Amino acid sequence: MPAGVFKETYLADMAHLRYPIHWAALVAGLALLLVLPVMLGSYGAGLAVMLMVFFVGTVGLNITTGLAGQISLAQAALMGVGAYTAAYLANAGVSILLAIPAAALAATIAGVVLGLPSFKLKGYYLAMASIAAQAVLEYVFQTIVDPYQGIEINPEAKTLAGIYLGDGAPLYYTVLAITILAVIAAANIGRSSLGRAMKAVRDNDISAEIIGIDVTRTKALAFAIGSFYAGLAGALYALASPSVGWDSFTMETSIDYLAMVLVGGPGRIIWGSLLGALTIRTGWSLLASVFAASAAVKYLVLGGVIAFFVVKEPDGLIGVLRRIKEYLRLWPFSY
Amino acid sequence: MDAGVALMLSLQAAIMGVIYASLALGFNMVYRVSKSINLAHPEIALFAAYVAYIASVRAGIGLIPAILLAAIAGFAIGAAMERLVARPLLGRPPVALIAATLGVFYVLRGASIAVAGPDWSGGSYELPATVYRLGPVALDFSDIVAVAAAGGIVALVVAMHRFTKLGIAMRAVAEDAYGAAAYGLPVKQLTMLSWGLAGASGALAGVALAAKAGVSPGLDAYVLKALAASLLAGLDSVAGIVLGGVILGFVEQFSDYLLGPILPGFGNVAAFLVMLVVLLVKPYGLFGTERIERV
Numbered sequence: 001m002p003a004g005v006f007k008e009t010y011l012a013d014m015a016h017l018r019y020p021i022h023w024a025a026l027v028a029g030l031a032l033l034l035v036l037p038v039m040l041g042s043y044g045a046g047l048a049v050m051l052m053v054f055f056v057g058t059v060g061l062n063i064t065t066g067l068a069g070q071i072s073l074a075q076a077a078l079m080g081v082g083a084y085t086a087a088y089l090a091n092a093g094v095s096i097l098l099a100i101p102a103a104a105l106a107a108t109i110a111g112v113v114l115g116l117p118s119f120k121l122k123g124y125y126l127a128m129a130s131i132a133a134q135a136v137l138e139y140v141f142q143t144i145v146d147p148y149q150g151i152e153i154n155p156e157a158k159t160l161a162g163i164y165l166g167d168g169a170p171l172y173y174t175v176l177a178i179t180i181l182a183v184i185a186a187a188n189i190g191r192s193s194l195g196r197a198m199k200a201v202r203d204n205d206i207s208a209e210i211i212g213i214d215v216t217r218t219k220a221l222a223f224a225i226g227s228f229y230a231g232l233a234g235a236l237y238a239l240a241s242p243s244v245g246w247d248s249f250t251m252e253t254s255i256d257y258l259a260m261v262l263v264g265g266p267g268r269i270i271w272g273s274l275l276g277a278l279t280i281r282t283g284w285s286l287l288a289s290v291f292a293a294s295a296a297v298k299y300l301v302l303g304g305v306i307a308f309f310v311v312k313e314p315d316g317l318i319g320v321l322r323r324i325k326e327y328l329r330l331w332p333f334s335y
Numbered sequence: 336m337d338a339g340v341a342l343m344l345s346l347q348a349a350i351m352g353v354i355y356a357s358l359a360l361g362f363n364m365v366y367r368v369s370k371s372i373n374l375a376h377p378e379i380a381l382f383a384a385y386v387a388y389i390a391s392v393r394a395g396i397g398l399i400p401a402i403l404l405a406a407i408a409g410f411a412i413g414a415a416m417e418r419l420v421a422r423p424l425l426g427r428p429p430v431a432l433i434a435a436t437l438g439v440f441y442v443l444r445g446a447s448i449a450v451a452g453p454d455w456s457g458g459s460y461e462l463p464a465t466v467y468r469l470g471p472v473a474l475d476f477s478d479i480v481a482v483a484a485a486g487g488i489v490a491l492v493v494a495m496h497r498f499t500k501l502g503i504a505m506r507a508v509a510e511d512a513y514g515a516a517a518y519g520l521p522v523k524q525l526t527m528l529s530w531g532l533a534g535a536s537g538a539l540a541g542v543a544l545a546a547k548a549g550v551s552p553g554l555d556a557y558v559l560k561a562l563a564a565s566l567l568a569g570l571d572s573v574a575g576i577v578l579g580g581v582i583l584g585f586v587e588q589f590s591d592y593l594l595g596p597i598l599p600g601f602g603n604v605a606a607f608l609v610m611l612v613v614l615l616v617k618p619y620g621l622f623g624t625e626r627i628e629r630v
Contacts, residue, residue: 065430069428069430070430071430071433071434073437114611116615117611117612117614117615117618118614121614121618124371124372124429124430124433125614125618127372127374127430127433128372128562128566128610128614129610129611129614131559131562131607131610132563132607132608132610132611132614133607133611135559135603135604135607136604136607136608136611139600139603139604142600143598143599143600202428255437255440255441258434258437259438262434294448295445295448296445296446296448296449297445298445299441299442299444299445299448300441300442300445300446300449301445302438302441303438303439303440303441303442303443303444303445304438304441304442305438306434306435306437306438306441307419307420307435307438307439307442308438310420310424310431310434310435310438311419311420311423311424311435312423314427314431
């Protein structure tokens with residue numbers, strides 16, 4: 001084991017893939033992702049698609065909450081804005097590949113407008129504004145957008161060059177491609193000057209102001225980017241489901257999103273979000289199917305897990321894994 | 336709108352306003368000592384409403400002992416939250432505490448379902464269904480009980496904060512914890528007591544609310560709306576909460592009556608619009624102290 005790791009050029013310092021093992025892992029991982037629908041069958045591929053949808057939403061919330069330190073409880077409602085925009089556009093005859101970015105932009109605009117009151121204020125005010133935003137958007141969904149709970153999406157809009165994208169392997173590869181692009185973008189946002197500004201605002205907003213960071217602008221951008229990813233997740237959700245209904249975008253889904261960020265690893269945009277989404281979603285289905293748990297047990301378990309991670313493991317599962325890795329690296333010595 | 340309808344709406348608004356004030360009290364008490372919002376507060380009220388319902392209606396120990404039981408449960412939950420969640424998070428940003436109370440929100444929701452059993456759709460406290468009439472105005476007995484209980488809680492807490500030695504000590508801790516410690520006040524115990532009293536007031540307010548609205552899983556939505564009253568009054572003001580609650584009650588009742596025909600159920604969302612407007616115009620509320628931390 002060398003005494004340290006030395007980078008001699010700026011490019012080497014900024015590289016995402018630094019060691020041969022990273023390249024090997026990338027090739028193996030991509031190959032695995034490409035053959036996954038064949039291995040899992042159509043049911044498993046459907047589960048993987050929903051996991052990726054929530055992964056994208058969690059990445060967004062991880063930028064808002066993990067990087068910029070602003071709690072948002074409106075992620076599900078903004079996802080709903082994206083899903084309904086995509087559904088309406090698709091039913092109006094717009095191709096789904098155009099509807100997806102439009103939906104993400106609609107969610108961004110909704111998020112910025114509803115978050116506007118809180119950007120100038122300290123952290124917890126965004127939590128309040130987002131609670132209000134979630135309630136207002138839910139009301140709009142229930143009374144104006146979707147009064148009969150469930151909007152069917154025209155399957156023809158999901159067909160591109162004769163291939164139906166709303167099902168099976170084409171759906172999987174479409175969602176996979178968009179997810180990978182979104183995640184690469186998020187990783188680079190986290191490393192850019194904007195990402196560092198967000199971290200500065202999270203750690204101490206007054207110091208951030210003093211070193212010349214525009215705190216209001218940074219908070220607004222963090223929330224806008226989070227909303228964009230929520231809208232993208234909603235659009236992918238609309239692509240993957242035959243219909244969208246407002247019961248998928250309630251406050252509880254928002255709390256689930258927050259749980260995914262806190263359990264996975266706040267501030268660790270990619271792996272933290274992935275671990276969190278994986279843990280919470282499989283946790284829910286395991287509790288429901290294997291243990292046949294009642295609603296009471298589910299709430300008790302999830303609530304306990306959130307409180308435990310915030311109090312005892314603020315770095316989330318990523319932090320736990322890092323400690324395990326460190327222990328194994330030094331084994332059998334303790335330091 | 337004729338005068339009779341306006342009078343009736345005003346009366347309902349005032350009753351709901353006082354109930355909102357009593358529900359919002361817990362948010363402010365916690366905010367004063369911990370500078371954070373206790374998002375588990377709605378579920379404390381819900382849990383207490385169920386405890387009182389089960390003790391009085393299903394177990395039949397009478398309403399007054401059941402309410403005492405609910406208040407004790409609320410106090411215990413509040414104090415336990417301070418010890419297990421808020422104290423370990425001292426020194427971390429307030430956002431961490433908000434996230435942790437959200438976890439407690441789910442835990443208490445699960446506990447409410449567990450306590451109520453599988454048929455947790457609820458019921459009522461079986462108060463006598465007498466209706467009092469005075470001209471165009473009609474009042475249920477349950478309305479009177481609810482408003483009396485809620486008003487009593489607010490008066491009690493405000494009086495305690497203002498006139499007792501304990502209240503003055505708690506205000507000192509809220510104002511400046513280090514200064515209070517330097518004068519020999521037991522800061523940790525007083526903070527825990529504040530959380531406990533916030534829980535107890537939330538529990539009693541939850542029972543008062545349930546007396547009017549019935550025991551149901553949706554009670555916590557009212558408490559979330561009461562957050563608007565809390566914000567309107569200013570998060571660190573205690574006495575101002577009555578005005579905040581009554582304004583919220585009036586906005587809700589009248590907007591629901593006027594806009595209801597076009598937008599059904601508008602009253603449910605009015606509180607959240609009030610919240611957004613307050614954040615935009617006067618984030619420290621009507622009576623809150625404006626600290627210089629705007630960035």
